Amino acid sequence: MYQWKECTYNTSDRQVFFTIKKLTLPDHFYVTFVGANGSGKTLLARALEGELKLLFGNAPSGLKISSISFEKQIKLMEEDFERRNSDDPRAETGFTPREMFAAISDDTQEISRLCDILNFSYALDRSYHKLSSGEGRKTLIIEALLKKPDIILLDSPFDGLDPAARKELQDLLTRIYDAGASVIVNTNRFEEISPRSEYLGLVMSRDLARFGYRDEILEDSSVKQLTHYEKLPKICALPRVPLDCQIPLDRSQPLIVMKDVTVAYGDHVILNKLSWTVNPYEHWEISGPNGCGKSTLLSLVTGDNPQSYCNDITLFGIKRGSGESIWDIKKHIGYVSPAFHLDYRISSPVINVILSGYFDSVGLYEQPGDEKISLARQWLSLLGLSAYENASFRSLSFGQQRLLLIVRALVKQPPLLILDEPLQGLDGLGRELVRRFAEFLMQNGETQILFVSHHEGDAPRGIGKRLIFTDNGTRTFDVKIEIVPK
Template structure:
């Protein structure tokens, strides 16, 4: 036995986070934990990592020999590395999601080299065939794409050679080649070391060494998602609201994108696809008035060219924006004791600024079967449920343009299908939609226009 959980449960303020779980990790085993959003997958990983004390039950480790609580915790930390889904703020809780686009805002942000410290060479060796570290070393971590940062943090965790590595949703945010690279990297590390893996996942192709599955049931008393309402009529494309002409994106000597054209009209529904690091997030930053590169490119938003005296807040008031950065930094900076109702009603320029009626919030929560969250605190919200809350906030107030960057991350299949219908139901008929995804199965049928960057062919035929 390496790790043993004996009737472990976690509950706080009368809310069950993890129903009773009895489970053992034996030598040579590598597990995937599955289950619906809110079933307790992340909670179980935190318990195993020693970061959360169970309400009832006991966790035992073969490598823990001390009896003093602090000494035991130090031994657990020496042998167990936990990489949470929201690990990408790299300890910089003061970061904000636009920070990568402003030179003066990055003075206190570490470079990749300083972030890795003494592990640079170890990470370089681990990623030799799968991750080109050298050109990234002088960059600030805020300049990395979501996928690049995820791989970097994972490699750093592996470089520490832990006995047990706990990964919470490690595949979210990675394109198909990067997921395959990650599997090959993990398979190589496991074959060459004694590291055992336990990871959470919903539906991705897993490494070949995963040989055990644990499925957690959702706590009793939860409400299933609802099927709601009549879907809105399909809109006919109208006037252009976005026009990008001959766009060139460059950071120093690095040219990220050149000769890029894109026109988006009212009522159109687009998917934007491209490999990690291809420039998708930077294009979205042009549209959301976050990137200064909009001033020296031909960018026209809502019928007006950038740099003609317009206010960025006038632009943002017409856009609802959801991105992985909001999930990462929002999760890191949201007080655990904040009521969910207060989190939803909290006005932020990133999502909504007008007051929203409580009945609308309740109806949107009920769509996903999460109306009970209204009376709970953010501490009881799971990773997938937090993603749902951000999606709800993005549709609280009608806008002209909706930019959803990987909005279905961390969602189980049932909630993902509900999210597809939620977006279609609450999207105004005349509004335009831009959906960013790495996965074809994350693109609803009603999204019919495709824009691909970073591939040999910019606009290949639409996948079936």
């Protein structure tokens, strides 16, 4: 039996505290913790793992815990970046999952078994920085499982995974639990609470506020309030766009035209002769399994993929390769994605993150002026984050960071807003707020939206068309287009 009594933890800078007044767990357990963005779920995970300093109280010691989290994914990305930019020519490709797994275990059969379960064998020899968000998450999950822990702790493990992968992971966690290991899961979505999770905890205001049997806690009024959308502000207007940030565009021609586009890395074909047109005032949802090419497709639109120059692509009336600069493309686009979030390493004040959206920069390098500062504060108020105006971006929770990056992408209400898995890491209220922002823009502005999600029902109301990648069984994907019923 594991017991925590009157425990107070704090972070290394001694500025953030987390408390566990009482928590008792049996020797073998399956526990899920839920809570709003910024409530402290990740702090709880770090406390249980022993990463936070215990100031007061009694807590178990020596727990063999293996964990995955967004913070560990950031750390791995930073280590991979440093390796690829080192003087060692052998390290220019960075880490590969096979190399990472071999550093933990020499049991190749177990590595193959876990890769087969999570449909990951095809990606073993890819560079980590070239994996999709979901593939990167699978890498961390397999790495954690190879350590054979007594307790596996997963902080938002289903984020970035397609429906099939989420089911495979749920089934795998059940098998791990049945085999004798204990499981702890943090999640923002109630549908991700496993039926095998006997216990449920509610985290509020950096405190384990409720804990008990799952069904009893689900009936708790505090838990039910997490989905009370009436608490959200009604979106009747959004902060205006400054005159010097308004982007005129000829709406008589399509935003995007791709003809027989192919993208391949060596023998691996990502996109195969894809043709796609986004006409004026169309809004699209893009869906498909992990690794199908969604992010590659979007990188052609944002201008970040060098293979866009060897394909027939016209963006905002400008044909790629006709002498345009990358900024001629990017100035029309607001963009947020899991990869962008991972790469956003700037530890600037929260308000500066929003202000940087007016300048299309990562970080703030210009004087914004009083008008833009006032508008940024209006956005913070809409997000309910006014109290964090001068806090460090990196000090916020994953969900709070994601909300800020979404607002950064839409402050200019750009001609094209690309939301690549924007709701990842957000609680129910945060997801609904972002949908309302998008719906307002579609109904009242000139912004067209490309929306990517692995969750059915996440897309904002008003999306008219879908581009769907479907697996044809050969690790290449067919594409179909359909009209969304009104």
